[in-house]
Amino acid sequence: MAPCRIVVLISGSGSNLQALIDAQDTPALPDTQITLVLSNRKAAYGLQRAQNANPPIPTDYLALQPYLKAHPGATRTDYDAEVARIVLAAQPDLVILAGWMHVLGDTFLEPLSAAKAPRGWSPVPVINLHPAMPGQFDGAHAIERQYAAFQEGKIPHGGAMVHRVIRDVDRGTPLLVREVPMKKDEPIEAFERRLHEMEWKIIVEGAAKALLEVHSLHSHTCLFAHDDS
């Protein structure tokens, strides 16, 4: 059987993408292949990482503002629909947002929810890596915000999670949550390093968990389907 196809969306350096590239088709993320990396930033180094992979991973680029300029009258919902089209054309079994800095609307989420993965399951799961604990610091700049909150004595530690993607940003069901300790008066760079090292682990574990869950759910459903036939 062909490996599970993973599509990764990025906007930046791609260090989490690199963790996924290094883990694909290893015991950490068995029977997987990243089949597309899509960025909304042309200069994202993650695109270079994909092209440097062995074998090279196909890449694509689509940014909101250039898209709107090239399509007069188009809106953000049209952009999100085009992102869904590009992603689905790569026939994913799993979609991972790895530092994708764009809030996705229903015209992205609904096609993914209606789509059928090559492995036979539907919807196609979409997961996101977020550098904060559940319910804390939703949205952008979460690292800086949780660092400041800890230094002000408002939270006991930092954290990161991998969660399912729903319309409400960073409010999808967590798949993996990990606390990241912080120290009073330490520089943010020291905390950020610890947090990124944790992220590189949980993005692989979270992807594996998402695939395991959808595999078991699908085979369970298929089992019932055979029973009915």
Ligand SMILES: Nc1nc2c(c(=O)[nH]1)N[C@@H](CN(C=O)c1ccc(C(=O)N[C@@H](CCC(=O)O)C(=O)O)cc1)CN2
């Ligand atoms: N529907 C969803 N879309 C996205 C989710 C999600 O859970 N549901 N997760 C985010 C990732 N993310 C935090 O984890 C996040 C990224 C970006 C933003 C944001 O405010 N983006 C601005 C643009 C900012 C920029 O271009 O620098 C925007 O979209 O207008 C919030 C949260 C990914 N999408």
Ligand SMILES: NCC(=O)N[C@@H]1O[C@H](COP(=O)([O-])[O-])[C@@H](O)[C@H]1O
């Ligand atoms: N709200 C989403 C968000 O802030 N995501 C964050 O972007 C960074 C991407 O790093 P990378 O490009 O090196 O993988 C990661 O720290 C990730 O948690």
